[in-house]
Amino acid sequence: MAEKRFALLQGNEACVEGAIAAGMRFFSGYPITPSTEIAENSALRLPQVGGKFIQMEDELGGMAAAIGASVAGVKAMTATSGPGFSLKQENIGYASAAEIPCVIVNVQRSGPSTGLPTSPSQADVMQARWGTHGDHPIIAISPSGVQETYDLTVRAFNLAEKYRTPVILLMDEIVGHLREGVELRPAEEMEIINREVWDDPERARHPYRMDEGQLVPKMTPFGEGVGYNITGLSHDGEGFPTNSNEVTNAAMRRMLDKIEKNLGDIVTYEELMLDDAEVAVISFGGAARSVMGALDKAREMGIKAGMFRPITIWPFPEKQVRELAEKVRHIIVAELNDGQLTLEVERVVGGRCPVSHLGKIDGTVLKPDEILEKLKEVSK
Amino acid sequence: MSSRKELRLAGSGGQGVVLASVILAEAAFMAKKAVAQSQSYGPEARGGMCKAEVVVDDRIIHYTKVEHADFLLALTQESLDKYILDVAPDAVIMIDSSLTVPKAAEGHRVISVPILKTAAEAVGRAMTANIVAVAAINSALNIAPDEVLEQAVLAHIPKGTEELNMKALAEGRKLVK
Amino acid sequence: MASRLIDEYFRQSKLPHIWCPGCGHGILMRDVAQAIDNLGLDKHKVVIVSGIGCSSRAAGYMDFDTIHTTHGRAIAFATGIKLAKPELNVIVITGDGDAAAIGGNHLIHACRRNIDLTVVVFNNNIYGMTGGQYSPTTPTGDFGTTAPYGNIDLSFDLPALAQAAGATYTGRGTAFHVPQTVKLIENGIKNKGLSLIDCVSVCPTYYGRKNKKGSAVDMMKWQRDNAVDAKKAASMSEEELKGKLVIGEMYHREKPEYTAEYQKLIEKVGGAK
Missing domain, CATH: 3.40.50.920 (Rossmann fold)
Structure with missing residues (x-):
């Protein structure tokens, strides 16, 4: 499939191809209609490019493992629909708070609850924004066709890496199951953004302290000899828990501002x-x-x-x-x-x-x- | 006026209607046309009404679903009776010859062909009905040249079934002159 | 020895820890560091993953790449880290509620996959962080703030649970039995597969007080006086084992490990570059 430049693909298939082009090498998820083809195609395609696919025991694990892989420095994605999106919310909040880049695909289906599993809907708009508890930065982007699904999946990874944030690719059953012609532009012809990494291990021990002129603090993968901490608790520049209201306020403001002050780049x-x-x-x-x-x-x-x-x-x-x-x-x-x-x-x-x-x-x-x-x- | 053609294929789950629509879409795509294919289905993997749609155009396709089908294929009475009601005024209806033509079909060009029987007898495998149908539809609508349709079929069938499916294509072609 | 261990493996600026006086978790955390030291692991290739609860604060004190995750999900996060970078030694520090209640599903499935993680459960038989509610390992009849009339639940035997689910190394240590517990953790890390070490802690503040177990010292003495080695326990009757704490290695066998199997799969489909 991937060796062809032009192909007739489902939106869900194009999503996987876009993700791989963007550098995704890890997918963890749980099967759920109408997003299942994303898991299936990831299972098929990832090992072919040296990547990893794992079908987790539940949606929560699917989200958690993707964050774990990203912490280890590998671009990671999960995909879900309907009830699965509800189940992922807690760990989406974790990725947001701990500023771990990852992509969450939600192929929206008819709800609430189990609803009409095979039917389209766009009723997760507010959940995409406010689904997890607490004030938090989030980016959600939504494709209208198969080509755009390919392109926006690449963009989702780029935004995630650039802003150190979870990005929700807010698809719907219409686009997920739509087949259209798509140009699978290779990575070399696209802008592919990778997260910035500290060279100095001492400086890297402060993964939440931003230097002047930075968009977000750089982040070094686990296993590179840094020895730093990540937590979902309110944390200081070093990533350690804090009860300080001043530190919390500054950290929250910085996190929210990275999105709010860069609308010109993010909003399309x-x-x-x-x-x-x-x-x-x-x-x-x-x-x-x-x-x-x-x-x-x-x-x-x-x-x-x-x-x-x-x-x-x-x-x-x-x-x-x-x-x-x-x-x-x-x-x-x-x-x-x-x-x-x-x-x-x-x-x-x-x-x-x-x-x-x-x-x-x-x-x-x-x-x-x-x-x-x-x-x-x-x-x- | 418009180059837009809306095809709806309907039948029972397991008859391969979705695959037929994918193959037609693939053939149109290979023939450099704009195409949008979709399907709707219930929770059943087998049985239950199944509908697949293909929109083909020379220009970019905006709305991707069928509004009023220019072409309807029905393989079951239930799907025929349901979808005949909102076809376009000059629609072409293709039905399996085992079905009864409903009153609502009056005024339309109805092509009644033994798709299911051809698959079971002439081809020798009932499950090739969708490929027989694909050939019959292409003969009626000229979506893509025969050799392109063959490539489209080959791209979507399991290895080892090439000969069988090529035979189904040949038999299907004969159904519509 | 202790000071070198602290120098090398703990973030001294983050100490003292937040655990209560008499809590067994500090000893167990030290056991983990001692096991890492005994094995001579490259500390840059060790990742500590924890969930939420008293146990899970350990990650913040230990000087490795550490991640304190969400309640119950430590093993799932760890699965992502390990599969993404199999060369890392991934150790999960979790609690009885974290691992066996809210995270029970991740636990059994990680065991089933036999993914190479070492799960160290700081098991204090209670939810300590929230103030003493009964947990899946609170013995039947014991008290908690949510079991004011005595706990009617039956409790989990964590090594047996892990073994049944497919783990390839299981054992139980205690806060009192330091050398034995260190050895179990060492063996767990060495095992290429899912290892679970149930480390029975002491919680004088909640579990002890609620159940009139006396001081921390009394609770440690109880561990000393009532522990029976698994090998000896094998020849004891159910009656004889009543009120005893079976410790030691419980299960060890070899089975294909998940990340190694996945690497083979990559090679098979030609994805290895």
């Missing part, structure tokens, strides 16, 4: 037909493909509609959406849930223009005609 989005648009549809992931189908028809009917598609879901493209709200008469948020992203859009828009929600909670996709109806309704 797509704008489609927005130049003259009176109505903007905000949509992401697989649902955005329905919107694209609707826009083709709307334009034929003379409705000036366009789409704003956040590729980075978290941090949310606040500035861009606020500017959009100044330009258009109405914003529709089309998503496969009961209004999760809508809440965020409403908050950001702050009354600058009306915001409508168009969603699905029955395990089906939004049909272009349904979006078209909504466009007609708000264009009256």
